[in-house]
Amino acid sequence: MKLFNEPSPLETKIISFRFGLENSASIDTYLAHDGYKALRKALEISPDDIINELKASNLRGRGGAGFPTGMKWSFVPRASEKPKYIVVNADESEPGTCKDRLLIQHDPHQLIEGCLIGALAVGAKKGWIYIRGEYNYLIHIMDKAIAEAYKNGYLGKNICGTDFEFDLYTHTGAGAYECGEESALLESLEGKRGVPRIRPPFPAISGAFQSPTLLNNVETFSSVPAILRMGGQAYADLGVPRSGGTRLVCMSGHVNKPGVYEVPLGFPLMKFVNEIGGGVWKGRALKAIIPGGSSSPLLKAEECDIPMDYDSIAKAGSMLGSGGLMVMDETTDMVKVALRIMRFYQHESCGWCIPCREGTTWLKKMLQRVSDGHGQTRDIDLIGDLAQNMMGRTFCPLGDAAAMPTIAIVKKYRNEFEEYVARNPFASPELVSIA
């Protein structure tokens, strides 16, 4: 299968090394390239050993929140009256993110193997891969791979000749961004409306069908076989302290060579853009970078000289998030960026809680008005204030995801909003304050 982009020599290919191989999605190719070796190793060691390897690997969740994976796995209770489940979050919907798609398209067996190791670690016998509705073609690829795995004795009963059994199914979403939030995903998986659940309890205690559930992102599960093959410590050493291993970064926007590249955690951001991405396109200067999907606050060009790991980017006031890196050149209109982002979140807000439902709508209407040239000076403060009023007050992180980039854009590019307002002949300066 043809690759989306040419690989770069600067990449460290740990989970993407089979990308581009002939028939890379087939089990034969997989088996010829270290396939299911990690599973055999996992079958020989205890669940605790598996989890300890993961803890040693410093693997952090690749879905966006970056929670330490080993710790998450250890939360699933060992003894449970109820069955335990594995759920893979393949509802990749964060704007700017397209890595899970490649992992399923090019290497579905790696994901299956990751699920199997997860099942061994927590004692699950059943799992689902919840695939984004728009990724319809991936469901066929995944189903085919699952069928191959059953046929070759890697799924079903007596896996690899042991008494280990595991069944894996695909399940399709219906096009809601909200269902990428793990508890909303579980609601949707159970056939209900995709709105988040009250937490605690977390899925590890009460997830799918009120049973203990191990729920991780595609890339997280896909990283597990490599960790077991090379050892947790060796994997951790690829990255930086507290951010182990490599991850797929999806570079898009105004760069010469957009694409999905695997780099170690802690890889310098500017080196990534300039050397792997071939620099900002058309010879223009860099204006800003969104480092981890549209919900992460953007970084101004001068803030971008940092390594790409969870802690460094957090220190810079943003998030590594889902790895959706968006590059904007000097011509980018920040008011339009804010509007585009808010339009997405307004459209995707599930409506469950008031601040998100009403806040995103109000903000979208205001940003639209400012962008249309009817903005008032007070609107600029109000946009920032409303976003601030959503922050931390919503039921799930979607509200924060909408608020964070807005707050950052208004703060960092206030002048551009002022320029819009200045072009409005009916602008009035008065400000109505709340409280």
Add this chain to the structure above:
Amino acid sequence: MALVNVTINGVQVQAENGALLIEVAKQNGIEIPAFCYYEGMSLQAACRMCLVEVEKAPKLMAGCTLPVAEGMVVRTESEPVVKARKTTLEFLLSNHPLDCPVCDKGGECELQDMTFKYGVGESRFTEIKQHVPEKQWSPVVFYDAPRCILCYRCVRVCNEGMGVGALGVSYRGVNAEIIPSNGDHLECDECGSCIDICPVGSLTSGIYRYKTRPWEMEHVGTVCTHCSNGCKTTLGVRNNEIVRGNNRDKSGINGEFLCVKGRYAFDFTQHPERLQTPLIRNAAGELEEASWSRALKLVAEKFKALAGPDFGVIGSTRTTNEENYLLQKFARTALGTASIDHHRTGDVVTLIDSLSGKTGQLATAEDLYTSKAVLVVASDLSQQQPLLANKIRANVRHHKAAVYTVTPGPVREDKIARKAIRIAEADSLAGVEQLREALSKEAELVIIYGDAIQGEKVRQLVAFGESLGIPVKYVALVDYANSRGALDMGLLPDLGPGYHATAPGRSLQQMLDDPKLAALWVVGSNPLKGGKSLASTNAFVVVQDLFLTETAQRADVVLPAASAYEKNGTVTNVCGQVQRLKKGIETVGSKADLAIIGLLARGMGVNLGKVDADAIFAEIAASVPGYNQLPMPVILTGGAVQTHPVNGGVPPSSVPGIIASARDTLFTTGSLTRYSKILNEVLEKPGALYS
């Protein structure tokens, strides 16, 4: 449960470990405002009004889902909390139409109250509001989506409270709205609980909308006159017209629960066919209007002349205890007859006899909410006994009670039952026997049975219950608002008040069948319903009723009676709980049955003493076993008290009577409901609840 120390606003309080903060605050007199939180329903954490500051928490926490823990320090009125509330309300109001002046809810709207207390005075919203047209989902339910704040109370009350699940949420984000079960309309119980529970004016009642402002009504707490459950309903009365029924103070045995009848079916009082003047059959054989004085004089004379053993009296299952008591006393003394009966709908008598010598084995409505197990035998509770069904559902939800059903067809309780036995009514006891093992493992049990269990079968059922070796209580189901009171007050051919033996007379059917019957006095009953006829063609028939029923059409004199909403008195519900009726309105031309009996006695020169509800109730309390120890303060303030019927066995009956429930549904209760426009409208599209 362990107690923990929690500090709220600087005051240290003790609370049960794990209790919800919002409840702990309430118990200590601190309000944490909320829309979506509703006691007894599942948690939502959706409205974000209850955000409070908790020390060591990185952000504001929702008080409605936060379990308290030792050492927790909470601030509910700090600056960030106050600001968060203001902004949440600002968000809410951004899309809420500010049509309060024409909104039904204006004046009793939680959003108004919250905005008044916690909101800001001005709006910064200058954009265009989202609008969608109002929808009508059923004759009684209207939904205005823009007013909706999506607190999901209606969805929960329908699903969890009623067990119907006719409401859901559709679309998303700002377009999200509540949707009915069948695309554009509701097929449900039409109970209106969703309207009652709505904190804003989004769900409105087809009966009440645009009729009045809430503060223009008088609120009269009385008892619903339809089925036997005896729900307290608060009538909203404006200009001598009932415009609304709900239980706004959540008091009484039903809390805020009401079914379609209690909430809407008061409209029969206004029905155009309502009798408002007495009718006398003229020489041409037609009923013609007459004055009260003429009618009373005629009836009194006739009664005096015809008094004796061939005089038949049929009482009502809806009239008050006082009326029933006075009726049988008047009949047994002044009219000299023992032929007194009413439409019997359940075998309470045998149950009381079977339990003789035992105490505390008659269940109250509350017992159905607290008992660890409930057995339903041969009754479709959700259709015929909606409050009792609701209590059981709440018991399952809150206490995980074990429910068992033995019914001939599918019932809603099946869904929550541990075991549901499907068996012909005649074989119900065999079905019950199949549950012996499971039931004997329960800690306690309430057995509810319908009219299929009567006579010997009641004794067998009680013997079964007593053999389980666990505490068992019983409910003999009856149909109407005062069916139980009619029995207790001795509207029976061989039993007087308190089930004392009296000289035997004719049963209801025997009266209808007896060609020698000289007179028949029917008070609030319709024994000729369904094409039945009176064998005695010469009998002088007097009927007291609200409408010209089949029986009234056969009458020689018809006296227009007042309904239960038009008089004071007491009624006794299916569980033997006595409650007070309070007069809400007056219908010109009608008289309460009590007053009619008193006037007839006076016309006949009979001294019945003082004839008013309080005086008669005092007489009942003094002379009827079971009614003699009722704490009056509870009854007078709208509470319910269970009677303690005789405890020494009921004398065996020598008069064969018929016990037959009318098998009503949620939308019918005897002849009365035919005259409810709203029930008829709802009935035109009957719900397919079990499909």
